[in-house]
Each structure stands twice: as structure tokens, then as C-alpha cells.
Amino acid sequence: MMLRVALAWQKKRVGRMRMPSTAARAVHSLKDENCPILISPSLVSLDLPDIWNPNSHEFPSAHKCSNKQNAAIIDGKSMAEEIMSRIAFEVKRMKESIGKVPGLAVIMVGQRRDSQTYVRNKIKACEEAGIKSMMTELPDDCKEDEVLNALSRFNEDPSVHGILVQLPLPQHLDEAKILDVLSLEKDVDGFHPLNMGNLALRGREPLFIPCTPKGCIELLIRSGVEIMGKRAVVIGRSNIVGLPTSLLLQRHHATVSIIHAFTKNPEQITCEADIVITAAGVPNLVRGNWLKPGAIVIDVGTNPIEDPSCEHGYRLRGDVFYEEAVRVASLITPVPGGVGPMTIAMLLSNTLDSAKRAYDFT
Numbered sequence: 001m002m003l004r005v006a007l008a009w010q011k012k013r014v015g016r017m018r019m020p021s022t023a024a025r026a027v028h029s030l031k032d033e034n035c036p037i038l039i040s041p042s043l044v045s046l047d048l049p050d051i052w053n054p055n056s057h058e059f060p061s062a063h064k065c066s067n068k069q070n071a072a073i074i075d076g077k078s079m080a081e082e083i084m085s086r087i088a089f090e091v092k093r094m095k096e097s098i099g100k101v102p103g104l105a106v107i108m109v110g111q112r113r114d115s116q117t118y119v120r121n122k123i124k125a126c127e128e129a130g131i132k133s134m135m136t137e138l139p140d141d142c143k144e145d146e147v148l149n150a151l152s153r154f155n156e157d158p159s160v161h162g163i164l165v166q167l168p169l170p171q172h173l174d175e176a177k178i179l180d181v182l183s184l185e186k187d188v189d190g191f192h193p194l195n196m197g198n199l200a201l202r203g204r205e206p207l208f209i210p211c212t213p214k215g216c217i218e219l220l221i222r223s224g225v226e227i228m229g230k231r232a233v234v235i236g237r238s239n240i241v242g243l244p245t246s247l248l249l250q251r252h253h254a255t256v257s258i259i260h261a262f263t264k265n266p267e268q269i270t271c272e273a274d275i276v277i278t279a280a281g282v283p284n285l286v287r288g289n290w291l292k293p294g295a296i297v298i299d300v301g302t303n304p305i306e307d308p309s310c311e312h313g314y315r316l317r318g319d320v321f322y323e324e325a326v327r328v329a330s331l332i333t334p335v336p337g338g339v340g341p342m343t344i345a346m347l348l349s350n351t352l353d354s355a356k357r358a359y360d361f362t
């Protein structure tokens with residue numbers, strides 16, 4: 001039987017037809033609620049692991065490989081919707097109380113189709129939450145100075161609280177130089193070297209945690225998974241996903257192994273993991289026999305596979321061979337509908353936090 005891990009109240013929402021968006025719809029129902037938007041604890045509290053004890057996910061002891069689907073599906077889409085509703089509520093409260101709303105600026109260079117889709121999704125999510133969004137689009141062959149100028153304008157604009165430079169940038173642009181210029185206080189992606197460094201250093205706290213890793217942790221915690229003491233494997237070590245995910249898992253006291261393109265026998269390492277987070281960009285890389293029975297699998301991979309029968313001529317596939325993995329794992333995220341929507345929710349959450357910090361609004 002397929003189980004869906006989602007929040008029960010989501011199904012009970014009323015007034016679906018009248019409100020324009022999911023986020024706006026739930027604003028009314030949240031008026032009296034006073035709980036935090038995200039469940040993951042702040043990094044400061046992680047220095048005191050014994051005070052934090054979430055409900056623990058039970059790992060099945062028996063080997064459960066069969067033809068049946070065993071894993072519960074982590075419903076990232078509805079978890080993200082729930083978070084977005086709370087963000088929309090907070091944005092409304094901010095607007096009513098100080099007459100300001102958070103602002104997110106996006107810089108996009110070039111015409112990559114996947115980047116256009118992601119950016120469009122992010123801007124739509126901002127609209128739904130009442131966050132102001134701005135976008136600068138530059139041509140593929142633009143000069144580095146044009147990007148830096150756009151960045152400086154957003155750095156200085158007090159109505160902008162978050163800046164996102166959509167990656168990857170075209171080859172001729174120096175990504176490191178551009179990210180260095182991004183104001184630390186507006187780095188809602190968490191990619192600035194100081195934010196990344198502070199994520200890595202014990203006793204320090206970054207201003208922002210990168211959205212995809214933060215979304216992965218939030219998915220785990222919302223699904224009742226205890227991370228502390230678990231063996232985790234991260235596949236991929238990129239600056240935007242793999243590396244910060246492994247750092248964040250360590251902050252949560254997991255024992256972390258990192259697999260990359262030069263790792264020998266990755267399946268032997270993955271087989272020992274309680275939690276597997278994949279971000280390799282290789283469709284179907286992780287087969288069912290790479291997984292320990294009962295493992296928890298978070299699939300970040302979002303890989304387009306040509307398919308003329310689909311609306312856009314392609315469909316999305318994760319890094320995990322889903323049909324096999326679902327028979328071995330105990331919990332798994334789908335693609336689409338898993339990490340992707342959560343990444344966007346975390347971006348909006350970081351932008352809201354940034355605006356609250358800028359206006360000293362609690």
C-alpha cells in the first residue's frame with residue numbers, strides 16, 4: 001500500500017474556490033496559529049544535541065525486498081505548500097504592521113530552458129506569497145561588468161532583501177567573483193563564501209543556509225526522521241547541493257560519507273547508509289541494490305529525459321531508479337514533487353527572514 005507523508009490539515013482546507021492561490025487561501029486559516037514556519041531547529045541549538053529530540057523514524061529490522069512497494073512517499077509538494085501558506089501569512093502580517101513586504105531580485109544570464117522554468121516557478125511562488133520580485137535578464141554573451149552592475153544595484157536597493165544569481169552562469173563569467181560581490185545580508189541562496197564557511201565552522205552560524213540542503217533536512221524532519229547518529233551518504237559534492245548538504249547533515253550529527261565521480265564502488269558505501277541524499281545529475285544512477293533495506297532516500301536529481309509523448313518533449317527523472325528503490329527504501333522522495341518544491345519554499349523562507357532582519361520585525 002502506498003502511504004503519503006503529508007500534513008493532515010492540508011486536506012481539510014476550506015474556501016478553495018474563492019482565493020486566488022494556495023498560499024493566499026490558507027492565510028485566513030492561520031490567523032490564530034503561533035508555531036514556527038520551519039520545523040528544523042536553528043543551527044545554534046544544534047550545539048546542544050541533547051535538548052533536541054524529535055520523533056524518531058523507526059528503521060525496519062527485517063530485509064524487505066519484494067515485488068511490493070514498501071516505501072512511504074515523502075510528499076514534498078504538499079509540505080512546501082504548507083510552508084508557503086505560513087510565509088504568506090507572515091508577509092501579510094508584516095505588510096499590515098509596518099507597510100513593507102520582502103523583496104527578491106533574480107539575475108538570469110542566458111536562455112537555458114531549465115533555468116527559465118526554475119526562475120519562472122520562483123517568481124510565481126513569490127507572487128503567491130505576496131513577496132515582491134524583480135528580475136534582470138542578460139544575454140548569454142553579456143560582459144561580467146553588466147552582471148556586477150545589476151548586482152550592485154540590487155545590493156543598494158533597500159526594497160530588495162534577497163538576491164539570487166541563477167546558476168550555472170555562461171563559461172566566460174567568473175562565478176566566484178560575482179558571488180563575492182553579492183551582499184552577505186542578501187545572500188538568500190547561502191552561496192557567499194562567508195555564509196558557506198560559517199556553515200562549515202563549528203560554533204558559527206551562517207546568515208542563510210542554502211535552499212536545497214535546507215529543504216532536504218526539513219523534509220526529513222517533517223517525516224519524523226531522526227538524523228542524529230545516523231549514517232548518511234551524499235552523492236555529489238557541488239557547491240550548491242552536495243557540499244552544503246554534507247555540512248548540514250554533520251551539523252545534525254549524522255556520520256557523513258561523500259560520493260563523487262571518482263569514488264570507487266559507490267554501491268558498497270551507499271549500502272551502509274540509513275539516509276541517502278543524491279545530487280549527481282545522473283538519471284537512474286542509484287539502483288535498488290545500492291540501498292540498505294529500510295533506507296531513507298532523498299532524491300535531489302532533476303534530470304530531463306527526452307520523451308516525445310510528454311507535453312514539453314521531456315519528462316523529469318531523479319538520480320534514483322525509483323521503481324526499484326521504492327521496494328527497498330522505507331521513505332523516498334519522488335521527482336518531480338519532492339525536493340524541488342521544497343527548495344523554492346526555502347528560498348522564500350530565507351527571503352522573509354532577511355526582510356524581518358532588515359526591518360527588525362519579529
Ligand SMILES: NC(=O)C1=CN([C@@H]2O[C@H](COP(=O)(O)OP(=O)(O)OC[C@H]3O[C@@H](n4cnc5c(N)ncnc54)[C@H](OP(=O)(O)O)[C@@H]3O)[C@@H](O)[C@H]2O)C=CC1
Binds near residue numbers: 236240241280302339
Ligand atoms: N530539486 C532541486 O531543488 C535541485 C535539483 N538539482 C539537481 O541535482 C542534480 C545535481 O546538481 P548539481 O549539484 O548542480 O550538479 P553538478 O554537476 O554541479 O555536480 C554533480 C556532482 O555529482 C558528482 N557525480 C557526477 N556523476 C557521478 C557519478 N556517476 N557517480 C558519483 N558522483 C557523480 C560530481 O562529482 P565530481 O565532483 O567528482 O565531478 C559532482 O560532485 C542535477 O540533476 C540538478 O538538476 C540541483 C539543484 C537544486
Ligand SMILES: Nc1nc(=O)c2c([nH]1)NC[C@@H]1CN(c3ccc(C(=O)N[C@@H](CCC(=O)O)C(=O)O)cc3)C=[N+]21
Binds near residue numbers: 118121167335338
Ligand atoms: N542560484 C541558484 N539557486 C538555486 O537554487 C538553483 C540554481 N541557481 N540553479 C539551478 C538549480 C536547480 N533548482 C531547482 C529548483 C526548483 C526545482 C523544482 O521546482 N522542480 C520541480 C519540477 C519543475 C519542472 O517541472 O521542471 C519538482 O521537482 O517538482 C528544481 C530545481 C534550483 N537551483
